[in-house]
Amino acid sequence: MAVHTKHPVSATPAAPVREKTGHLLLRAWCIFVLFMALAGTAWINAFGEAVTAVIVIAGGMLSIGLWIVMRPPVNGRRLPWFALAYAAWAVLSLLWSAWPAVSAWTLLLLLITTLQALFVGSVLTWGELVKAVASALKWVLGLSLVFELWVSLFIGAPILPGFVVAKASDPIEYWSRDNLFDGGRLQGIMGNANLLGPVALLAIVVFAIRYAARAPRRFMLILWIVFSAYLFLRASSATAYLAAVAVGVVLATVLLMRRARRPGERTKYYIAYAAVGAGGGLALVLFRDEIFTALGRSSDLTGRETIWAAVLERASQRPVAGWGFATPWVVADPAFDGWIIDHGQSVQQAHSMWIDAFLQLGAVGVTLLALAYLALIWRAWFFAIDRPRWDLRADRPYSPLSLLPTLVATILLVQGFSESGPLLLWGWMFLVMLGFKIKQAPHVGVGPVEQSFAIEQDLGAVRAPRPKRAP
Template sequence: MAVHSKHPAAAPPAPPVREKTGHLMLRGWCIFVMLMSLSGTAWVHAFGELTAAVITIAGGILSVILWFVIRPPVHWPRLPWFVVAYVAWATLSLIWSAWPQTTALTLLLLWITTIQALFIGSVLTWRELVRAAASALKWVIALSILFELWVSVFVQAPVLPGFVVGTADDPIEYWSRNNLFDWGARIQGIMGNANLLGPVALLAIIVFAIRIAARAPRRALLWAWIAVSAYLFYRASSATAYVAAAGVLVVLATVLLMRRARRPGERTRYYLGYAVVGIGGLAALFFFRTTIFSALGRDSDLTGRETIWEKVLERASERPWIGWGYATPWAPWDPAFDGWIIDHGQTVLQAHNMWVDIRMQLGIVGVVLLGLLYLAFVWRSWFFAVDRPRWDLRDDRPYSSLTLLPTLVGAIVLVQGLAESSPLLLWGWLFVVMLGSKIKQSPHVGEGPAEQSAAIERGEPEKQEP
């Protein structure tokens, strides 16, 4: 029988490092939180507003409890202070709000989403965060396909919220329109809205591609997930998502070019080219919007959005500096919004532009705070992606594909925010706050107190710097 030498040349064999059960459960909880934000209104459609509210509030309370129990290392001076300022101003608007009940209710959603974002960013490493996002997106993509398949194969009729089979006054009311096998029609997934499904499918393609570039296991399956996500992206046929995809490609190409720069000043010409493409693209989108949106099957006014913007800005002009009070989304039962703006026979629940929406809700002060928040996020995420990781004299460390995620998410939400208010809540807000705070707390993948403490919790030995 083989025996170990009394003077071995290497360490005796040991089983592979396994994650502790507690950390596995923690990551599972983070996946569920992301799933809740990514699936959007699916919880309301499936279980009703009361059940969805109870799940959301209970989830926020549980994350706060876990935060106090785990006590992850947090560098408090490096909190995302523009996020704090924006949330504080939104909270102060409760004092002068013209719709205090709606403000209080939507503030609760804002606070819970913000806390959840900060919580996930503090307890997961960069690698775990991207892995958790991929897992949550797999659930959303799979459930969207299965839901549409169930409707088309077994129900064979449009479905209303609450799994009710019936006839609606307008197709906009349907949770699923039974369009899966109608190739020329749009599908809506579990969100019940093609304009919400499109950006999520685009995000899924990005996250799965980053996982492949990071040499994650089972890459063949990731390619399959990309194919399914691309199918949903195409079938959602969201003009906003198409423009966002173009923005993502421009940002990705520029980042990869920036990483190739070797000499001082070489990036300047790339920045100039990026500015020309960006400004030219926006100008073309504005001056040729009739042709572009007609090609995408949309009206030149983005399906009535310009009319909505005019009415919202008209109300905003009455309280230009502090606004009317926070309300994201607008509550349809509030007299201030019930019947105010009607589209397809339904009360509109957002301004379909996050800047116009905040202009009405929180005034010019709120727009400035939101602008500073996104400027800080874009600035940090950009250099997080284009700069080589460096914290000492070494300047030859390899780039990580994981650093691409924040800047590409920024491209999606900023483009989406021009035609939707959804970046102000749900996954748009969660990912911006989560990734922005993560960059500030852990500016290098795998390095720093937050990254190392989570690795130790998984059962890995503490990393030693060579």
């Protein structure tokens, strides 16, 4: 006769595992840190330099405090040494700087950005990092559209930084030009279309990666991709357009590399990749006027060649160590005030990160910067094309998250040709953060750095067994 037991075999019902409040707050802080870097000059345009400096310094101090309290697992031997060497050389430039006050203030920004990059990379896993970058980008792009909409609907005229409605001597001075409904270029909260374009391109890449990784609410990710593409086109940045082409070429090459099954099979893809790159460079040289005319730009890159000539002339006077760190140029200093005038304004950058680095830190600085990018590109490339493997198993699936570093490096390299943006704010932060993250966690979801969050949340991470005591 069957006997019914009162003790069911199934596990006792339990509430789903949820993130602790402390970790949610930590991730929210990392999103704010990333937002500060991605928003760039929006802080200065809205609140002024003094308030922005207070926010940046206070943010750095808070991250230091959190780092000391949390003590995340960090392998001290696996740091982005070339990027840190560039920062150290920049600090040393105080000894010979021709503008010591400018060097001191801009070095503070460089060091805080470097610290924040290391902090975010150490406390977030790869999945959380991509998710945090996506959240910060949503805020930047969303506020950019809201800002442009507010100017067009409620102000009805271009505005200057500080929410001042007045006539400017040149349109370059405007924070927003009230172009939302007239088809002109949008500048977003950054106040510069050439800054909005690369950020919108970065957003397309990040949202597409999250979609490929089957993140929740994929339909919303499609809408965010469409929205980012709209801002990308409305920014109408020639540099961003070229970066998008480069991203497409690199992505196609990575996906082809992943299809290789035998040793040496990737050689033909490398040859094709080099041929496409060489052909693109040759076409840019031979059909330069036609290409830039099609992009709505002059063949001299909208006056950049004149700026480059003036910067190189001064840089050649101190070719080894440079004149001293100054990223960005502080035009209030006599050394930069009135030195190079463009559209009636003193220029704040060399419009090329390599020429800018040569002016400030000489050939030594350019070499260290090139090595930092080479290290990131090398590791990011194999991080993207090599199948995850740390034991005898060789059939693990690729992670879409592994595409992020190599595509971001592509954007920064192309942008750095005609802009100095990669030397500060989100450009420098992503160089350090991704280089640090790849070295600390060379496999997505594997290793002590990646498992630290799972251990804290008791999500089934494997803990090392405790050694038995000797009898």
